[in-house]
Amino acid sequence: MELTTVWFCxxxxxxIGYFVLEGFDFGVGMLLPxxxxxxxxxxxxxxxxGPVWDGNEVWLLTAGGATFAAFPEWYATLFSGxxxxxxxxxxxLIVRGVAFEYRHQRPSxxxxxxxxxAVIFGSYVPALLWGVAFANIVxxxxxxxxxxxxxxxxxxxxxxxxLGGLVTLSLxxxxxxxxxxxxxxGEIRGRARALALKVGVVAAVLAVVFLxxxxxxxxxxxxxxxxxxxxxxxxGGLGAAYVGREGLAFAGTFLAIGLAVAGLFVGLFPxxxxxxxxxANSLTTTNASAxxxxxxxxxxxxxxxxxxxxxxxxWTYWIFRKxxxxxxxxxxx
Amino acid sequence: xxxxxxxxxxxRWQFGIVTVYHFLFVPLTVGLTMLVAVLETIWLRxxxxxxxxxxxxxxxxxxxxxxxxxxxGIVQEFQFxxxxxxxxxxxxxxxxxxxxxxxxxxxxxxxxxxxxxxxxWDKLPRALHNACMWIVHxxxxxxxxxxxxxxxxxxxxxxxxxxxxxxxxxxxxxxAVMFNKVQxxxxxxxxxxxxxxxxxxMLGILGWLYLRRPGLDGADRPMHRRGMVLAAWIMVVSGLxxxxxGDVQGKIMTEVQPMKMAAAEALWETSDSCAPFSVLTxxxxxxxxEKWALEVPCVLSFLGTGTFDGKVEGIYDLQEKxxxxxxxxxxxxxxxxxxxxxxIPVTYWTFRWxxxxxxxxxxxxxxxxxxxxxxxxxxxxxxxxxxxxxxxAPVMVLLGNSMGWIFTEMxxxxxxxxxxLTTAQGVSPGVEPWEVWMSLLGFTLLYAVLAVIEVGLLxxxxxxxxxxxxxxxxxxxxxxxxxxxxxxxxxx
Numbered sequence: 001m002e003l004t005t006v007w008f009c010x011x012x013x014x015x016i017g018y019f020v021l022e023g024f025d026f027g028v029g030m031l032l033p034x035x036x037x038x039x040x041x042x043x044x045x046x047x048x049x050g051p052v053w054d055g056n057e058v059w060l061l062t063a064g065g066a067t068f069a070a071f072p073e074w075y076a077t078l079f080s081g082x083x084x085x086x087x088x089x090x091x092x093l094i095v096r097g098v099a100f101e102y103r104h105q106r107p108s109x110x111x112x113x114x115x116x117x118a119v120i121f122g123s124y125v126p127a128l129l130w131g132v133a134f135a136n137i138v139x140x141x142x143x144x145x146x147x148x149x150x151x152x153x154x155x156x157x158x159x160x161x162x163l164g165g166l167v168t169l170s171l172x173x174x175x176x177x178x179x180x181x182x183x184x185x186g187e188i189r190g191r192a193r194a195l196a197l198k199v200g201v202v203a204a205v206l207a208v209v210f211l212x213x214x215x216x217x218x219x220x221x222x223x224x225x226x227x228x229x230x231x232x233x234x235x236g237g238l239g240a241a242y243v244g245r246e247g248l249a250f251a252g253t254f255l256a257i258g259l260a261v262a263g264l265f266v267g268l269f270p271x272x273x274x275x276x277x278x279x280a281n282s283l284t285t286t287n288a289s290a291x292x293x294x295x296x297x298x299x300x301x302x303x304x305x306x307x308x309x310x311x312x313x314x315w316t317y318w319i320f321r322k323x324x325x326x327x328x329x330x331x332x333x
Numbered sequence: 334x335x336x337x338x339x340x341x342x343x344x345r346w347q348f349g350i351v352t353v354y355h356f357l358f359v360p361l362t363v364g365l366t367m368l369v370a371v372l373e374t375i376w377l378r379x380x381x382x383x384x385x386x387x388x389x390x391x392x393x394x395x396x397x398x399x400x401x402x403x404x405x406g407i408v409q410e411f412q413f414x415x416x417x418x419x420x421x422x423x424x425x426x427x428x429x430x431x432x433x434x435x436x437x438x439x440x441x442x443x444x445x446x447x448x449x450x451x452x453x454w455d456k457l458p459r460a461l462h463n464a465c466m467w468i469v470h471x472x473x474x475x476x477x478x479x480x481x482x483x484x485x486x487x488x489x490x491x492x493x494x495x496x497x498x499x500x501x502x503x504x505x506x507x508x509a510v511m512f513n514k515v516q517x518x519x520x521x522x523x524x525x526x527x528x529x530x531x532x533x534x535m536l537g538i539l540g541w542l543y544l545r546r547p548g549l550d551g552a553d554r555p556m557h558r559r560g561m562v563l564a565a566w567i568m569v570v571s572g573l574x575x576x577x578x579g580d581v582q583g584k585i586m587t588e589v590q591p592m593k594m595a596a597a598e599a600l601w602e603t604s605d606s607c608a609p610f611s612v613l614t615x616x617x618x619x620x621x622x623e624k625w626a627l628e629v630p631c632v633l634s635f636l637g638t639g640t641f642d643g644k645v646e647g648i649y650d651l652q653e654k655x656x657x658x659x660x661x662x663x664x665x666x667x668x669x670x671x672x673x674x675x676x677i678p679v680t681y682w683t684f685r686w687x688x689x690x691x692x693x694x695x696x697x698x699x700x701x702x703x704x705x706x707x708x709x710x711x712x713x714x715x716x717x718x719x720x721x722x723x724x725x726a727p728v729m730v731l732l733g734n735s736m737g738w739i740f741t742e743m744x745x746x747x748x749x750x751x752x753x754l755t756t757a758q759g760v761s762p763g764v765e766p767w768e769v770w771m772s773l774l775g776f777t778l779l780y781a782v783l784a785v786i787e788v789g790l791l792x793x794x795x796x797x798x799x800x801x802x803x804x805x806x807x808x809x810x811x812x813x814x815x816x817x818x819x820x821x822x823x824x825x
Contacts (some may be wrong), residue, residue, distance in 0.1 A: 043824060050825045051448035054403065058440040064410050065433035072425020072501075079414025079421070080761040086411055087772045091779060094404040098783060101400035104825050105790050147422075148763040290426040291503045301434050309441045316445055319456050330820040 003295040004285040007070035008272065010302055012265035014066055016258045018059035019130070019168070020175075023257055024250075025049040025056055027176015029096065029123025030169075032116055035180060035195065039112060040326045041188050046100060046119070047329065048183040051320050053100065055313055057093070069298055073147055073288035074272045081141065081149025085129045085156065096122025127172045128165040132156060135164025135210075138218060138264050140282070143275035147283060160213060167210045170203035171234075171260075175253040178237070182246040185325035193241055196249070200238040207234060211260065218267035226266060230259035341760045343769040344416040347776065349742075351408050353735050354780050358402030360734055363477060363524065364531025365395040366470040368567075372560075373463045382802035383556040390799035391535065396451065397790050401783060403444070408776065410436075416769060420749055420759030427493050427504045428483050431511075435479035442472035455806040455822040474524065478511075481523060485516035487750050488741070489589040495753070502753065515589060518582035525578060526691070526734055528571035533694055533727040536564035536701060538795050540723030544716055553798065561723075562705060568698030568726075575691060580636065587637035590751060592651045592673060593744035594637055596680035603650045606642035608633035614681070648674055659752065675746040683740035690733035697726040 028049050036042040049056075068075040079086060095118040103115035139160050142151045177196035181189050211227040219227075237252015268274075272288050275281035289295065369392045376384035410432065413421050421429075449457065450465040457465065486492075492509030493502045504510070543557035587594045594600075598611055610632030615625045634643040646654075655673035704711045704719065711719050749756040806822060 046825045047821065051452040054444040055441065055448060057407075058436060058444050061407065061410055061440055062433065062436040064414075065429065065436040068410075068414065068421060068425055069429030069433040072422055072429055075414045075425060075429070076418035076421040076761075079411060080416070080418035080764055083415055083761075083764050083768050083772075086415060087768075087775065090408050090411060091775060093407055094779065094783075097404040098400050100825055101396060102786065102790065105397070106793070146762075150763070290429065294426050294430055294504045297504075297507050298430055298433060301437065305437050309437065309445075313441070313445055316449055319449065320452065324821070327818060328821050329824050330822075 002285075003292060003299060004070075004289045005269075006299060007066070007289070007295055008265070008269060008285045010306075011063060011066050011070065012262060014059055014063035015265070016261045018056070018063055019261050020254050020258045021056035021059055022053070023127075023168075023172045024175045024179040024253075025053040026123045026127040027172040027174070028180060029119045029176070030127060030173055031176055031180065031192075031195070032120055032123075035177070035188055035191055037187075039109070040329050042112075042116065043104070043329045044184055044186075044188060044324050044326055045180060046103070047324050048180060050100065052313075052316060054097070055316065057097070066298070066302075070290050070295060071272055071283075071285070071288040072290060074283050077143060077147050077149055077273055077283060077288075078137070081143075081151070082133055082136075082156070084153050085133055089126045089129050092122040092125035094122075124169070127169045131165035131168030132161045134168075134261075134264060135161045137273055138164075138214060138268055140274035140276040142277045143273065143281045143283070144277060145281055147281065147288075150277065160210075160217075163206065163210050163213070167203070167206045170199060170206055171253065171257055174200040174203045174238075175250075175257060178241060178246065178250040178253055181241070182250045183323055185323040188325075189323075193244070193246065193249075196241050197238060200234070200241065200253075204231070204234050204238065207231070207256075207260065211263070214264065214267060220267065223263045223267045226259055226263035230256045230263060233259060339766045340416075340764055340769055341757055343766060343773055344760050344764075345756065347416060347769060347773040348412065349739070350773070351405065351412065351776050351780070353738065354784075355402065355405040355409055356734060356738055357731055358398050358405065359477075360523075360527035360530040360731070361395070361398045361534060362402045363470075363473040363527035364529075365391060365398065365534070366466060366473050367528065368531050368535060368564075369395055370463065370466040370470050373466060377459060377463055383559065385805070386556065386799040386802055387560050390794075392451075393794055394534075394538070394791060397787060397794070399447070401787055405780070415772075416761050416764060417749075417759045418761040418763070420754065423501050423754050423759065424487075424750060425501075427486060427490075427502050427510065430504065430507065431479040431483040435476050439472045439476035439479065443469050443476065446472065452821070452823055455808055455819070458809060459805075459807055461810070477524060477527075478520060481519050482511050482513060482516045485513045485519055486510050488745060489513060489515040490750055490753055502750070514585055515582075518578060518585045522575060522578040522582050525571045525574040526730075526737070529568055529575055529691070529695060530727065530730045530734060532564045532567035532571060532698070533730045536561055536568060536698060537724040537727045539564065540701060541720045541795070542798055544711065544723075545720040556799070558705065561701060565698040565701040565705075568695055569702065572691070572695030572698060575695070579688075583636045584639055587645065590745065591646045592648070592655070592675070593680070593741075595646060595648045595651055596675045596677055596744050597684040597740065598633055598645075599677050599681040600633070600645060600647045601649055603647040604634070604645050606634065606644060607631040608637070608643075608645040610636065611681075613685070648677070673747065675744050680740055680744045683736040683743065687733050687736035687740055690729040690736065694726045694729035694733060697722055697729075 028045055032042055032045055036045055064075070067078070099115040099118035099122065103112055103119070106112075133156070136156050136158075139158070141149055141155060144150050174196050177192045177199060180192035181196060184192065208231055211231065215224055215227060233252050234256035237249045237256060240246075240252055241249035270285050271282050272285055273283040275283070290298075369388055372384055372388040372391060375381075376388055413428075446465045446468040450462065450469065453462055453465065490502070491513050492504065492506035494505050495501075496503050539557045539561040543554060543561055583594070598608075599614065600608065600611075607630060609628035609630045612627040612629060614627075631641040633645055635641050637643060637645045652673055659673070701719070701723065704715060710716070745751055747755045747757070749759045
């Protein structure tokens with residue numbers, strides 16, 4: 001396989017890792033005002049992701065860094081072209097990260113309330129905007145001969161892009177609700193499961209429309225198979241939730257999100273950022289890539305360290321495998 | 334002013350603001366992970382409860398800092414593509430690799446093992462728990478290595494070739510980039526400065542508690558004192574290291590970026606031997622016509638070359654030389670054509686403030702060691718002044734760090750990659766001024782609000798002083814079901 005193809009796959013893996021992992025912690029954040037009845041339950045929710053959210057977010061940083069190294073032109077066009085959405089995502093991730101750390105530092109309801117707003121805002125914005133951004137990458141955006149994005153923010157707010165945003169938003173809410181159901185005990189566990197089913201049906205409908213639309217836009221036989229598997233995983237997951245198999249249900253949304261993102265990347269290949277202005281201006285794995293020397297070096301580093309990273313992250317999830325309920329939450333400072 | 338010009342101005346201000354702000358937290362993170370790991374190790378070795386209390390106290394303060402360091406770090410990675418897309422296209426092949434490796438090797442390590450450390454008191458055996466913080470510290474060192482190698486490449490590009498066809502820099506020798514001679518001077522300088530910063534932070538807080546609040550809990554005074562003296566020792570040793578590594582850096586800089594050295598000194602005319610070191614100058618704004626100056630003879634020659642009669646090139650001569658080498662075009666959009674001189678007042682003063690603040694801050698450590706020698710307690714006037722002095726040490730060192738970075742980045746101008754790409758050539762061509770205005774204001778306002786909140790929290794916990802000792806659980810990895818319903822040892 002060409003090294004550029006290897007790196008296209010690796011970057012796809014990093015984004016898949018990011019969406020399946022941070023997807024549920026965005027979901028937990030968005031559901032904070034919905035699932036929790038009081039401060040103690042809100043703390044139960046936040047503590048389910050407490051030890052892991054930061055590690056989940058590093059998948060984004062690694063995806064960004066890997067794109068910079070392996071496909072500098074893609075990184076440059078994408079990040080400067082999607083300036084405003086990325087600015088909003090950055091603001092959201094900043095206030096969200098600080099909120100987790102600072103929320104419990106003062107025993108005041110007003111204080112905690114403001115940080116809750118930060119968590120909610122900080123989870124909704126990226127959950128929506130990553131979907132809009134990815135849908136637009138797949139759909140293609142106006143790019144000129146110098147590989148510069150020539151559209152505006154309104155270019156990105158097309159129906160397909162907005163639908164993509166709603167799909168990630170609703171999938172992440174479902175994913176997060178199932179994570180809460182899997183990781184907590186007590187009343188909140190049942191509430192989370194019930195909500196996952198309700199939102200899950202909406203997410204499934206939106207996702208199927210989006211995936212069919214995507215299939216029409218960029219599809220091949222391979223993407224069709226992947227999208228069907230993704231849909232089956234989602235439906236299977238919801239079925240498992242219905243009969244009370246929370247672990248299986250979470251595995252279902254985990255797989256569904258992973259497969260859907262994989263399908264988007266398969267549909268994209270060999271482009272990395274198609275141009276709607278002129279096909280000749282499309283960024284591809286070949287014309288956007290770094291040199292073979294850099295790619296080879298990075299391949300060695302990735303081959304050695306990715307398994308190690310996955311290993312110790314999995315170990316962390318195992319260490320913190322116990323369910324949390326309200327009586328595990330110590331009194332506030 | 335054309336559109337590109339104002340995007341360039343705004344993008345530079347934005348980069349400066351978010352980077353200087355981010356780097357307030359970085360040295361504290363690098364240094365405090367080391368200090369917290371040391372404190373926990375001492376506790377495990379001595380079983381003296383005081384060290385555990387200090388571990389918990391400083392880890393709380395550390396986490397308040399770390400949160401801001403992490404979230405502002407995301408901006409760092411994104412803004413290369415957002416506001417400096419042409420720079421990213423040009424250097425991606427060389428500069429992207431250390432960034433990606435940094436994320437894969439270091440960020441995952443830091444975030445995952447810090448999560449384990451924070452929430453793992455009742456999950457991990459004690460030695461393994463302590464090992465987690467040491468691993469986090471290793472992660473911070475690895476992170477520093479890669480990002481400083483990337484920066485060193487911008488100061489002194491090596492291990493690459495320029496591809497005429499694509500118009501990009503291409504990596505040819507990764508190890509040359511990793512062991513760039515600028516990197517070999519910069520890494521120890523930055524890491525030792527981080528140790529100095531965090532030790533000053535510890536000394537400032539414990540010094541203040543020790544002398545200012547003896548009534549808080551008289552029984553805790555020996556603990557505050559012991560921690561303060563430990564911090565003072567680390568300050569003195571790392572401070573000495575900062576000075577030595579800075580000297581090495583100065584000599585490398587004179588060799589590879591002579592203009593930066595000349596700009597640091599506002600040395601307009603070449604000095605063939607025995608160049609004086611200027612301590613202070615009063616002059617016109619451009620620094621060209623000094624009215625009064627305090628100079629120490631021959632010291633600049635020594636700083637730059639290692640001998641007291643070494644030749645140090647001046648700005649005028651270097652300017653001519655650079656014009657001959659690089660032509661008149663590169664500087665044209667931002668600087669006047671052919672102008673290869675950085676902003677002299679900025680480089681001159683930041684260089685002085687960096688050294689002055691670092692030295693004075695470091696000397697506070699020495700003063701504390703002297704005043705507390707052989708069991709002495711500072712009383713009277715000294716006892717009253719010392720708390721203020723102690724608490725100002727971390728402020729001085731932090732400002733010194735900022736000055737150092739402003740100097741080294743401004744001293745490289747008009748280049749973004751020295752001798753290869755100008756800053757003006759690196760800016761994003763497709764981004765609109767209003768977009769950068771928005772992000773510049775947005776980040777600045779948000780950062781200002783977060784700074785106020787952060788300082789407020791730090792002050793709250795400093796005033797509370799270390800919590801009383803509570804024996805932490807001593808779990809085994811297999812875990813036991815009997816403690817399943819205990820409240821968590823730590824929770825958000």
